[in-house]
Structures are given as C-alpha cells and as structure tokens.
Amino acid sequence: MDxxxxxxxxxxAEMLQQxxxxxxxxxxxxxxxxxxxxxxxxxxxxxxxxxxxSLKSQFRDQIxxxxxxxxxxxxxxxxxxxxxxxxxDGDTMVPCDPKSSEEVAKLNRWVINQRTAYKYFMNGDxxxxxxxxxxxxxKIGFVWSVTDQIWDNNFEELKKHHAxxxxxxxxxxxxxxxxxxxxxxxxxxxHRTEGLVQQELTQxxxxxxxxxxxxxxxxxxxxxxxxxDTVKFDFMYNHLVSFKxxxxxxxxxxxxxxxxxxxxxxxxxxxxxxPLFMAFVRKEQLLYVAGQPxxxxxxxxxxxxNLGVEWKKxxxxxxxSTGGEASRKKRKKTNDGSDCGGAMYQYQDGGHLTEMEHHxxxxxxxxxxxxxxxxxxxxHAAMMGNDDDDDGAADIAAAAVAALGNxxxxxxxxxxxxxxPKPEQGMxx
Numbered sequence: 001m002d003x004x005x006x007x008x009x010x011x012x013a014e015m016l017q018q019x020x021x022x023x024x025x026x027x028x029x030x031x032x033x034x035x036x037x038x039x040x041x042x043x044x045x046x047x048x049x050x051x052x053x054s055l056k057s058q059f060r061d062q063i064x065x066x067x068x069x070x071x072x073x074x075x076x077x078x079x080x081x082x083x084x085x086x087x088x089d090g091d092t093m094v095p096c097d098p099k100s101s102e103e104v105a106k107l108n109r110w111v112i113n114q115r116t117a118y119k120y121f122m123n124g125d126x127x128x129x130x131x132x133x134x135x136x137x138x139k140i141g142f143v144w145s146v147t148d149q150i151w152d153n154n155f156e157e158l159k160k161h162h163a164x165x166x167x168x169x170x171x172x173x174x175x176x177x178x179x180x181x182x183x184x185x186x187x188x189x190x191h192r193t194e195g196l197v198q199q200e201l202t203q204x205x206x207x208x209x210x211x212x213x214x215x216x217x218x219x220x221x222x223x224x225x226x227x228x229d230t231v232k233f234d235f236m237y238n239h240l241v242s243f244k245x246x247x248x249x250x251x252x253x254x255x256x257x258x259x260x261x262x263x264x265x266x267x268x269x270x271x272x273x274x275p276l277f278m279a280f281v282r283k284e285q286l287l288y289v290a291g292q293p294x295x296x297x298x299x300x301x302x303x304x305x306n307l308g309v310e311w312k313k314x315x316x317x318x319x320x321s322t323g324g325e326a327s328r329k330k331r332k333k334t335n336d337g338s339d340c341g342g343a344m345y346q347y348q349d350g351g352h353l354t355e356m357e358h359h360x361x362x363x364x365x366x367x368x369x370x371x372x373x374x375x376x377x378x379x380h381a382a383m384m385g386n387d388d389d390d391d392g393a394a395d396i397a398a399a400a401v402a403a404l405g406n407x408x409x410x411x412x413x414x415x416x417x418x419x420x421p422k423p424e425q426g427m428x429x
Contacts, residue, residue, distance in 0.1 A: 056131060060132075060135055063131075063132045064132040064135045064136050064139070066132075067130070067132040067133065067136070068132075068136060074133065077106075077107065077110045078133075078136060078137075080103070080107055081094070081107060081110075081111065081140070081142075082140055084107060085140055085141075090141065092111075092140060092141055092142050092143055093111075093143050093146065093149070094107050094108045094111050095108065096108045114129065114137065114142070115144055115145070116128075117129035118134065118144055121134070151200075151205070154177070154178070154181040155205075155208060155209070157177075157178060158178055158181065158182070158212075158214075159212050161175070161178060162212060162213070168182060168214055168215050169218070170182060184200075185201065185209065185214070185216075186216055186217070186218065188200055188201040189201060189206075189216050233295075233300060236273070236274070236277045237300075237303060237304070237307075239268065239270050239271065239273075239274065240252075240274060240277065240278075240307065241307065242268070243271055243274060244307065244308065246267050250278075250307070250308055250309060250310075252271070252274040252275050252278055253275050253278070255271075256272065256274075256275050259272070278309070280295075281296065281300075281304060281309070282309075282311060282312050283312075284296045285301055285304075285311050285312070286311075286312060288301055
C-alpha cells in the first residue's frame with residue numbers, strides 16, 4: 001500500500017473522530033441539562049412529600065375516623081378486636097387456643113396478619129396496610145411484637161423488684177420467671193462480649209438495664225473441692241477407664257442408646273451413669289478454661305484428656321456449620337403447613353413468625369424457666385458415686401427429666417393458622 005492511500009485512510013479516520021467528538025460534547029451537554037432537571041424534580045418531589053406527611057399528621061384523627069367509617073372486612077375485624085379488648089381488661093393479644101370458638105380463631109389470624117403486614121411496612125413495602133389503620137391500632141394499644149412486649153413486662157417487674165429489695169440476685173424459688181429472665185440476660189451479654197450476635201439484647205435494652213444499675217456478672221464464691229467430691233470423681237473416673245478397657249472407646253452415649261433399645265447390655269451396671277458423668281465434666285471443663293469456679297482442677301482435666309476425652313469448643317470458636325440451607329430444609333420437613341407449626345410466616349427481611357411467637361402470645365410466659373433446677377439435679381445425678389446409690393441416681397436423673405419437662409407448665413397445642421405467603425397487593429385491605 002502506497003503512502004497516498006495511507007494518508008487518505010488516516011484523513012478519513014481523523015474526520016470521523018472529530019464528528020464523534022462533537023456528538024460526545026452534545027450528549028454531555030444534554031446530560032448536564034438532564035441532571036439539572038432531575039435535581040429540580042427531586043427537590044419538588046421531596047417538598048410535596050413533606051406537605052403530604054404534614055397534612056396526614058395534622059388531620060390524622062379525621063383521616064382515621066373517616067377510614068373506620070367505611071364498610072370493609074378490615075373495619076369489621078378491627079371493631080371485633082376493640083370488643084375483645086373491652087372484655088379482656090384492655091388486652092389486645094388474642095391467643096391461638098384450639099378450644100376457642102371459630103370467631104376467636106379468625107380474630108387471632110387477623111391479628112397475626114396485621115403484625116406481618118406491619119413488618120413489611122417498616123421495611124418500605126407499604127401496600128399491605130394503610131397509615132390510618134396503623135394509627136387506629138396504635139390508638140387501642142395494639143401489640144406489634146409479642147416478644148418485645150414480654151421483654152418489657154419482665155423489665156418493669158425486675159425494675160420494681162430492685163426498687164423494693166435493692167438486689168438483682170433472685171433465686172428460682174423466690175421468683176422463677178424473673179430468675180430465668182436475669183439468667184438469659186447475663187448469658188446473652190456473655191455471648192455478646194465473645195463476639196456472638198445476640199438479637200435479643202439490643203443496645204437500647206442494654207442502656208435500659210444500665211439505667212437501673214443492673215449487675216451483668218454474678219459474683220460467685222470460689223468452690224472448694226471437698227474430699228467427698230474427690231472420692232466421687234475418682235470412682236466415676238475409674239469406671240470410665242474400665243469402660244474404655246472393655247469397649248476400646250469412650251462413646252458412652254452411643255452405647256447407652258443401644259442398651260435402651262435392647263441391643264446388648266452393659267458389662268457393669270454403673271456404666272449407665274457414664275453419659276451423665278461425661279456431660280458433667282465437659283461442662284465443668286468449659287468453666288475451667290474460662291477461669292471460672294468449677295469442680296475440676298488441672299490434674300483432673302489432665303487425667304481426662306490423657307484418657308482420650310474430647311472436649312467441647314467454647315461458644316466463641318466457630319463451628320463447622322451455622323445452619324444455612326441444610327438447616328432450613330430440615331426445619332421445612334418438620335413443618336406440615338398446618339396450625340402454628342414451624343416458620344410459616346416469612347417477612348420481607350428474611351425473618352419468620354415462628355411457632356414460639358404464637359406460643360408466647362397464647363401463654364403470656366417467657367417459657368423454659370425451669371432449666372436451672374434441672375441442671376442442678378442433672379449434675380447431682382452425674383456425681384453420685386457408689387453402687388449402693390444406683391437407685392438414688394436413677395431417681396435424681398428422673399427428677400431432672402421431669403424438671404426439663406416441667407409438667408406444671410401449660411401444654412399449648414399449635415393453633416389453627418394457615419400458611420401465610422408474602423401477601424399480594426390489597427389482600428389485607
């Protein structure tokens with residue numbers, strides 16, 4: 001190719017470049033103009049939004065009253081809730097009791113739907129419930145979160161108790177509910193300190209507890225190991241050594257399950273106590289590692305470690321699995337889609353309205369307040385130390401199981417609630 005041809009091609013390319021440069025300048029100018037128009041439009045929209053909110057706030061009661069005068073299913077259910085409140089000492093928490101009438105069951109489902117719609121509303125999806133309906137429910141003291149309400153009630157009771165008695169050290173015998181509440185608070189703070197996420201213990205709640213001088217750490221006296229404790233430990237440890245010599249491993253729980261099913265029987269009757277003993281020493285070893293008072297010392301921990309006991313990981317150390325898809329599938333399998341079972345009500349943020357929330361609403365209790373009593377019995381049964389006490393250990397273990405079951409607590413069967421998918425536009429209106 002001669003130079004004349006090259007020069008001609010270069011000239012055409014340069015002319016095309018100049019044209020594209022002019023086009024680019026034109027579009028940049030248009031873009032700047034469009035951005036200016038967008039800024040103006042955005043400011044006008046913000047101003048109109050402020051005006052609408054101002055008018056809604058100014059005439060909130062009139063808008064609410066007018067909305068409640070309309071004929072609609074929502075208004076019918078609202079006035080039924082008002083009647084329920086008047087006949088139940090101002091309580092708007094309608095329990096899901098299978099013994100209730102169909103009307104009460106419908107009202108319970110409606111109340112739960114309002115809470116679900118409100119969660120969407122707070123996440124920016126405002127098509128499921130209107131402003132004036134939220135205001136109407138707020139006016140009658142509607143409880144948007146059952147768990148929050150229970151926490152607030154427990155806090156007020158704790159505050160009153162401290163004002164009267166000047167202490168936060170409450171035993172289960174004195175007040176089981178408050179003792180459990182305090183224990184849960186201290187455990188949650190301990191986990192939070194270790195870097196674990198504790199949704200139940202928010203900063204706002206920490207500030208409220210600090211404002212009344214709540215003591216987060218319970219000061220305990222160092223436990224002195226008695227000669228009797230040493231004899232008990234030595235007795236159970238010797239049988240653990242004997243177990244390993246006979247079976248070649250320390251999988252006491254696995255064999256205990258087989259024995260219960262009738263597959264074989266233990267070489268020694270005392271071997272049936274080893275699962276309790278192993279659970280006890282593993283828990284005490286966690287306290288030992290954390291530097292807290294416990295029933296083990298360096299020598300005993302070393303003896304068990306050398307024998308081949310595998311210790312639990314502290315709560316602060318990561319696990320192999322934290323739930324994920326496998327756990328969700330497992331939970332889904334246990335949910336038959338009926339009544340209040342399982343996590344049927346999924347919110348926009350991925351949360352769920354679980355069976356526990358329905359049960360808390362039905363029972364008005366924080367639940368599971370008996371673990372400390374069971375734990376005490378469990379530890380005592382684990383450390384019983386001779387063949388003559390075998391029946392006594394069995395009785396104490398049975399008492400621990402009974403305490404875990406807590407037959408005095410009300411048994412709350414799952415309520416009749418249909419599965420609630422993400423509501424479509426207008427379904428609750």
